[in-house]
Amino acid sequence: MSSSQTASFDPIRRYGFMVYGPTALYSLGQGAILPLLPALATDLGASLPAAALISAAIVIGQLAGNIPAGWLVSRLGERRTMIIAALASLIGIAGMLVATNIAVLGLSVLLEGFFAASFAVARHTFMTTRVPYTHRARALALVGGSFRLGGFTGPFVAAGLLVLFGDERASVWFFAACLIGVATLVAFGPDPEEKARIADRMAARRVAEEAADPVAEEDTGEPVSAPVTERIGVFRTMHRHRAVLARLGATAASLAAVRSARQAVLPLWGVSIGLDSQTIALIVGIAGAAEFSLFYASGQIMDRHGRLWAVIPALLLMSAGFGGLAFTHDVDHTALWFGALAVVIGVGNGLSSGILMTLGSDVAPEKHPAPFLGAWRTLTDGGAALTPLIVSGVTAAASLPVACGLVGVIALVGAGAFLRYVPRYAPRR
Numbered sequence: 001m002s003s004s005q006t007a008s009f010d011p012i013r014r015y016g017f018m019v020y021g022p023t024a025l026y027s028l029g030q031g032a033i034l035p036l037l038p039a040l041a042t043d044l045g046a047s048l049p050a051a052a053l054i055s056a057a058i059v060i061g062q063l064a065g066n067i068p069a070g071w072l073v074s075r076l077g078e079r080r081t082m083i084i085a086a087l088a089s090l091i092g093i094a095g096m097l098v099a100t101n102i103a104v105l106g107l108s109v110l111l112e113g114f115f116a117a118s119f120a121v122a123r124h125t126f127m128t129t130r131v132p133y134t135h136r137a138r139a140l141a142l143v144g145g146s147f148r149l150g151g152f153t154g155p156f157v158a159a160g161l162l163v164l165f166g167d168e169r170a171s172v173w174f175f176a177a178c179l180i181g182v183a184t185l186v187a188f189g190p191d192p193e194e195k196a197r198i199a200d201r202m203a204a205r206r207v208a209e210e211a212a213d214p215v216a217e218e219d220t221g222e223p224v225s226a227p228v229t230e231r232i233g234v235f236r237t238m239h240r241h242r243a244v245l246a247r248l249g250a251t252a253a254s255l256a257a258v259r260s261a262r263q264a265v266l267p268l269w270g271v272s273i274g275l276d277s278q279t280i281a282l283i284v285g286i287a288g289a290a291e292f293s294l295f296y297a298s299g300q301i302m303d304r305h306g307r308l309w310a311v312i313p314a315l316l317l318m319s320a321g322f323g324g325l326a327f328t329h330d331v332d333h334t335a336l337w338f339g340a341l342a343v344v345i346g347v348g349n350g351l352s353s354g355i356l357m358t359l360g361s362d363v364a365p366e367k368h369p370a371p372f373l374g375a376w377r378t379l380t381d382g383g384a385a386l387t388p389l390i391v392s393g394v395t396a397a398a399s400l401p402v403a404c405g406l407v408g409v410i411a412l413v414g415a416g417a418f419l420r421y422v423p424r425y426a427p428r429r
Contacts, residue, residue, distance in 0.1 A: 018189060019123065019126070019127070019143070020142055020143065020146045021185060022082070022182045022185045022186055022189075023123055023143060023146040023147060024146040024147075024149050024150055025150075025178050025181050025182050025185070026086070026116075026119060026150070026178060026179070026182045027146060027147040027148075027149065027150025027151060027154070028149070028150035028153060028154050028157065028178055029150070029154070029174060029175035029176075029177070029178025029179060030112070030116065030150060030151075030154065030175065030178075031150040031151040031152070031153065031154020031155060031157075031158075032154040032155070032157045032158040032161070032171040032174050032175055032178075033096075033154075033158070033171050033172055033175050034055070034058070034151075034155075035154075035155045035158055036158055036168045036171050037051075037054055037055045037058075037109060038051040038052070038055055039168050040054075040099075040105060040168050040169075040172075041054040041055075041102055041105060041106075043168070044099065044100070044101055044102050044105060045101075045102065046102045050102055053106070054102060054105060054106050054109055055109075056385070056388070057106050057109040057110045057113065058109050058110070058112055058113035058116070059113060059381065059384070059385045060110060060113060060385070061109070061110040061111060061112060061113020061114040061115075061116070061117070062113040062114070062116055062117045062120075062381050063113075063117075063378060063381050063382055063385060064110075064113075064114055064117075065113065065114035065115065065116070065117030065118060066117045066121060066374045066375070066377040066378040066381060067234055067371075067374045067375060067378055068114075068117075068118075068374070069081070069085075069117045069118040069120075069121035069122070069370075069374050070121055070234055070237075070370045070371040070372070070373060070374020070375065071234045071370075071371060071374070072084070072118060073118075073121055073122050073125050073370035073374075074234075074368050074370040074371055078122040078123070078125055078126040079122075079186060081118055081119075081121075081122040082118075082119055082122045082123070082182070082186045083183050083186050083187050084115075084118065085115040085116070085118035085119040085122070086115075086119065086179045086180075086182040086183040086186065087179070087183050088111075088115045088118075089111070089112055089115045089116070089179050090176060090179055090180075091108075091111060092108045092109065092110075092111035092112040092115070093108075093112075093172060093175060093176045093179065095107060095108030095111065096108045096109065096112075096169075096172050097169060097172055097173075117374075117377070117381075120377065121370060121373055121374050122370075123143060124140075124143070124357055124360065124361070124373050124377070125369055125370040125373055127139050127140055127143060127357075127361065128360075128361035128364055128369050128373065129366075129369060133362075134303060135303060136303070136358055136361055136362070137298070137299040137301075137302030137303045137307070137310075137354055137355075137358045138296065138299035138300060138302075138303050139299070140299065140354045140357040140358045140361065141295050141296055141298050141299030141302075141353050141354030141358075142295075142296065142299065142354075143354070143357065144295055144353045144354040144357060145292070145295035145296060145353065145354075148291075148292055148295060148353070149292070152288060152289075152292050157171070157174065158171045158174075161174060234371040234374060234375070237365070237368075237371040237372050237375065238371070238372075238375045241363075241365070241372055241375075244363050244425045245376065245379065247417075247421050247424075247425070248359065248363060248421045248422070248424075248425045248426065249375075249376055249379040249380075250379065250417075251414060251417040251418055251421055252356050252359060252360070252376070252379060252380050252383070253379045253380055253382060253383030254383060254410055254411075254413065254414035254417065255311065255314075255315065255352060255355070255356065255380075255383070255414050255418075256356060256380040256381070256382075256383035257383040257384060257386060257387045257390070257407075257410060258315065258318050258319075258322075258387075258407055258410055258411045258414060259318075259349050259352060259384065260383070260384035260385075260387040260388070261322065261387050261391065261407045262287070262291075262318075262345050262346070262349055264387050264388045264391045265322070265325070265391060265400075265403070265404060265407065266280075266283070266284050266287065266342055266345070267280055267284060268391070268395070268400060269325060269329075269338060269400065269404070270283065270284075270338065272329070272400050273329065273334050273335065273338060275335060275338075279335070283338060283339045283342050284342065286339070286342070286343060286346075287342040287343050287345060287346030288346060289346075290343050290346040290347050290350060291346040291347070291349045291350035291353075292350065293350065294347065294350030294351055294353065295350060295353035295354065296353075297350075297351070298310050298314075298351050298352065298353040298354055298355065299353070299354050299358075301351070302354070302355065302358060307355065307358065307359060307362070307422055307426060308418060308419065308422055308423075310351055310352065310355055311351075311352055311355045311415075311418050311422075312415050312418060312419065313348070314348045314349070314350075314351035314352035314355070315348070315352070315411045315412070315414050315415040315418070316348070316411070316412075316415060317344055317345070317347055317348030317351065318344075318345050318348035318349065318352075318407075318408075318411045319408045319409075319411035319412045319415070320344060320348075320408070321341045321342070321344040321345035321348060321408075322341075322345065322404045322407040322408035322411065323404070323405060323408035324337070324341045324344070325337075325338070325341050325401070325404040326402070326404040326405035326408065327401070328341070329400070329401045356380050359422070359426055360372075360376040360377070360380075361373075362426040363376075363425050363426050364376070387407075390403070390406070391403045391407070394406055
C-alpha cells in the first residue's frame with residue numbers, strides 16, 4: 001500500500017459494515033446468553049460449582065478451538081470460516097434448547113466456545129493481512145470494541161427478553177437469530193476479501209502509472225493470481241516461531257490474566273465488604289463504562305506513539321488498582337475506595353484494548369498468519385482462563401486481599417516483560 005493510500009486509510013469507512021457489523025452482531029448474541037448460563041444450569045439441577053463449570057465451558061471451548069481455527073482459516077479463508085462458524089454454532093444452540101441434563105448443556109456451551117474461536121481467528125487474520133501497520137492498532141481496537149459492545153449491551157437485551165417472555169431460553173433463541181444474521185451478512189454482503197483484492201490491484205496499477213512503466217499490466221477485471229508460497233502447518237508454525245510465542249506470547253498471557261481478573265475479583269470484593277447486589281452491579285457497570293469508552297483511544301495511542309505507550313500505563317494502572325484493593329479491605333469508607341479503584345482498573349483495562357490482537361498481528365508471519373494467530377490466541381485465552389482458578393485458590397489458601405495483591409504483582413511483572421520483549425520482537429516500523 002502506497003504512502004498516500006496509507007495516509008488516507010480509514011478502517012471504519014472501508015470495513016465498517018463488512019467487518020465490524022457481523023462482529024458486533026455475533027458478540028451481542030453471545031453477550032445475551034453468558035449471564036444466563038448459571039441459571040440454565042441450575043434449572044437442570046446443577047449445584048453452584050457445577051453451574052460455574054458450565055459457564056467456564058465456553059472459555060474452555062475457545063482454548064480448544066483456537067489452533068484448529070488457525071488451520072481452517074489457512075485452508076478455507078476468512079469468509080468461509082466465518083460462515084461455517086456461525087452455522088455450526090447453531091448445533092450448540094439446538095443442544096442448549098433441548099438439554100435435559102447438565103452434561104448436554106455443558107457440551108453445547110463447549111461447542112459454542114469452539115466455534116467462537118473460529119470466528120475470532122478468521123476476523124483477526126483478515127485484519128492482520130489487510131490493514132497497514134500505521135492503522136493496525138486502531139482497526140483492531142475497533143474489532144475489540146465491537147466484541148465489547150456486544151458484551152456490554154447483551155446483558156441488557158437478556159434482561160429485556162426475560163421481562164417479555166419470562167424464560168431464560170429466549171436469550172438462546174435471540175443468539176440463534178444473531179448467528180443466522182451473521183451468516184447472512186457474511187455470505188451475501190460485500191466481500192471484504194474481494195474488496196481488498198480490488199484495492200490492491202488498483203494500487204498496483206497506480207504505482208505502475210506513476211512510474212510510467214510501459215509494461216504495466218492492464219487491469220482486465222480478472223482476479224490477480226497470487227504467487228505460490230509455501231503452506232506451513234499449524235504445529236510447524238508454532239515450532240518455527242517458538243521463541244516469540246514463549247517470550248512475548250507468555251507476556252501477552254500475563255496481560256490477559258490481569259484483564260480477566262477484573263471480572264473475577266470485583267464482584268467478589270463487593271460481596272466481601274458487605275455491599276448489596278445493586279450497589280455491586282452499579283460499581284462494576286461504571287467501571288465497565290469507563291473501560292468501554294477508551295477502546296478507540298487505545299488504538300490511537302498505539303498507532304501514533306507505539307505499542308508500549310498504551311500497554312505500560314494500562315498495566316501500571318491495573319497494578320495500582322488491584323494493589324490498592326489489597327490494602328483497603330478493612331479501612332474506613334471501604335465502599336468509596338472500592339468504587340474509585342474499580343474505575344482505575346476499568347481505565348487501565350480500557351487503555352489495553354486491542355493490544356493483544358495488535359501485537360499478535362505485529363509478530364505474525366506475513367504469509368499465512370492464521371496458524372500463528374491461532375497459537376497466539378491460545379496463549380492469551382489460556383492466561384485469561386487461569387485467572388479465576390488462581391483467584392479462587394489463593395483466596396481459599398490465604399484471603400481475597402492477598403489474591404488482589406498477587407494480581408497487582410503479575411501486572412508489574414508483565415509491564416517489565418513488555419518493556420523487554422516488545423522492542424525485541426515487535427519494533428516500531
